Amino acid sequence: MSKQVKALVLLSGGLDSILAVKLLLEQGIEVTAINFRTNFCGPSKARPAAEMLGVKLREINIRQEFLPILKNPKHGYGAGLNPCIDCHALMLKKAGQIMREEGFDFVATGEVLGERPMSQHKQALEIVEKDADVVGYLLRPLSAKLLAPTLAEQEGLVDRAKLLAISGRSRKSQMALAKQFGIKEYPTPAGGCALTQKDFAGRLKELMLNKPDFTPEDVDLVAVGRHIWIDSSTSLDVSRDKSLGASTQIILGRNQEENEILVRVAKNGDILIVPDGWPGPTALVRFCHPELVSGSKSRNEFGMTEGELKQAQELILKFSPKAKNLKLEEIRFKIDRVD
Numbered sequence: 001m002s003k004q005v006k007a008l009v010l011l012s013g014g015l016d017s018i019l020a021v022k023l024l025l026e027q028g029i030e031v032t033a034i035n036f037r038t039n040f041c042g043p044s045k046a047r048p049a050a051e052m053l054g055v056k057l058r059e060i061n062i063r064q065e066f067l068p069i070l071k072n073p074k075h076g077y078g079a080g081l082n083p084c085i086d087c088h089a090l091m092l093k094k095a096g097q098i099m100r101e102e103g104f105d106f107v108a109t110g111e112v113l114g115e116r117p118m119s120q121h122k123q124a125l126e127i128v129e130k131d132a133d134v135v136g137y138l139l140r141p142l143s144a145k146l147l148a149p150t151l152a153e154q155e156g157l158v159d160r161a162k163l164l165a166i167s168g169r170s171r172k173s174q175m176a177l178a179k180q181f182g183i184k185e186y187p188t189p190a191g192g193c194a195l196t197q198k199d200f201a202g203r204l205k206e207l208m209l210n211k212p213d214f215t216p217e218d219v220d221l222v223a224v225g226r227h228i229w230i231d232s233s234t235s236l237d238v239s240r241d242k243s244l245g246a247s248t249q250i251i252l253g254r255n256q257e258e259n260e261i262l263v264r265v266a267k268n269g270d271i272l273i274v275p276d277g278w279p280g281p282t283a284l285v286r287f288c289h290p291e292l293v294s295g296s297k298s299r300n301e302f303g304m305t306e307g308e309l310k311q312a313q314e315l316i317l318k319f320s321p322k323a324k325n326l327k328l329e330e331i332r333f334k335i336d337r338v339d
């Protein structure tokens with residue numbers, strides 16, 4: 001009896017990756033899907049897709065490992081802050097390691113030659129393979145006939161004749177194939193990775209400039225609320241290197257839901273300022289460099305300077321449409337330091 005061929009397929013849940021899985025299943029290959037979670041993409045589309053395809057889904061968290069790539073991508077950014085070549089290489093490197101450790105025969109993706117300007121031209125596909133250390137082991141079933149045969153094809157584990165030669169940005173071939181396979185529901189291509197969205201990328205850039213050692217939790221907050229960065233020269237009472245960026249971040253909720261999120265995500269050292277008895281946004285105050293703040297004599301019991309506290313309170317008032325006639329001296333705030 002011949003050995004069961006096993007493939008590990010990157011599944012985003014988009015049509016291309018669904019079709020890549022389907023083409024391999026049609027050849028009797030056992031498929032395990034794999035999806036990587038970063039701050040910017042996750043398994044929400046891959047889960048229903050794996051269920052529809054009837055394949056097992058492995059979910060791998062690479063939030064922390066993604067940050068160095070985001071800060072300094074070897075192959076640069078796309079139109080937004082998307083380091084697609086490095087991102088693909090990281091995911092495929094992980095997939096390659098799992099392939100070797102767990103006895104999969106090859107790794108596959110739904111990549112289509114020439115579909116995405118940054119990451120899917122021929123040279124980019126080759127760079128990714130090399131950087132991820134999967135040369136010869138990476139099959140792209142939708143474009144395979146336009147690329148060099150992989151080891152799995154050479155060894156007869158995959159029938160190259162049944163693979164495709166799709167290229168370019170038109171999705172007509174994929175849609176026709178979906179119809180042929182009876183796949184009726186699949187997500188539209190837009191709206192996947194937040195890094196490609198202009199608005200989000202702009203906010204993230206601000207975080208990267210002001211807080212170069214940002215964490216995945218800081219990134220989680222990028223899409224939440226209004227972000228105000230206090231300049232280091234005015235708010236810190238200790239001498240410091242200005243290349244470190246801003247000293248303090250103030251985030252104001254734009255609605256009740258965001259106010260609740262801010263309370264939920266506040267972590268040790270953060271300060272929450274909430275209007276006491278009048279309607280207005282919650283403010284989360286986070287020090288970019290807490291080590292420069294602790295122990296400072298000119299800070300109050302919450303760790304803030306009077307200037308910072310006043311600035312945060314003025315901002316809360318400014319963004320309280322229902323309290324625009326009130327004056328700072330007439331109102332009260334609840335202030336809590338999270339410890």
Ligand code: SF4
Nearest residue numbers: 041082083084087193
């Ligand atoms: S769009 Fe986002 S998730 Fe997709 S490869 Fe680029 S950076 Fe990675």
